[in-house]
Amino acid sequence: MEGPLSADQRNAPELTAAAVSIYLAYVSYSQVREGDFYWQHEWWTILTWAVWLVLTAGLLTETQCWRERIFFGVVLLNFSLGLIFAMWASAPASAVRHAREAAVGLWILAALASLTTLSQRPQTPA
Numbered sequence: 037m038e039g040p041l042s043a044d045q046r047n048a049p050e051l052t053a054a055a056v057s058i059y060l061a062y063v064s065y066s067q068v069r070e071g072d073f074y075w076q077h078e079w080w081t082i083l084t085w086a087v088w089l090v091l092t093a094g095l096l097t098e099t100q101c102w103r104e105r106i107f108f109g110v111v112l113l114n115f116s117l118g119l120i121f122a123m124w125a126s127a128p129a130s131a132v133r134h135a136r137e138a139a140v141g142l143w144i145l146a147a148l149a150s151l152t153t154l155s156q157r158p159q160t161p162a
Contacts, residue, residue, distance in 0.1 A: 053107065053150040061143035068140060073132045075118075077125045085119035107149035114142040 067073070092115055096108040121127055121135050 047154055050150050050153045054147045057111075057143050057147035057150055061140055061147060064136060064140040064143055068133075068136050073129065073136050075121045075127070075132055075135075077122060082119065082122045085115060085122050089115040089119055101153065103149065103153040107146055107153065110142055110146040110149055114139055114146065117142070 089112065092108055092112045096105060096112055099105050099108060117135055117139060121132060127135075
């Protein structure tokens with residue numbers, strides 16, 4: 037690709053992260069609304085949470101913008117919550133319910149944090 041990126045192309049990762057976060061907030065909210073507080077405890081679910089946690093931690097160390105660090109930090113908290121409750125099979129129902137409710141809030145915060153990265157991005161020289 038030649039030439040400088042358009043504003044839409046520069047903002048694509050942030051908009052994608054916001055859209056995915058909003059979608060995951062909706063999925064989490066619909067689980068809370070339906071009273072579905074069950075957390076899966078199979079080994080592949082635990083492994084999946086662990087992989088996402090490691091990948092997000094890696095991305096967090098690679099970012100230089102404080103807004104991106106906030107976004108990846110919130111996502112890291114959410115993945116940590118998922119890993120903890122996937123591993124904790126004997127968690128009390130009230131704790132699982134509160135974790136599901138917290139996940140909704142964390143995904144909303146992640147979407148907002150992603151949208152804050154849209155403003156005032158530094159221009160890279162061509």
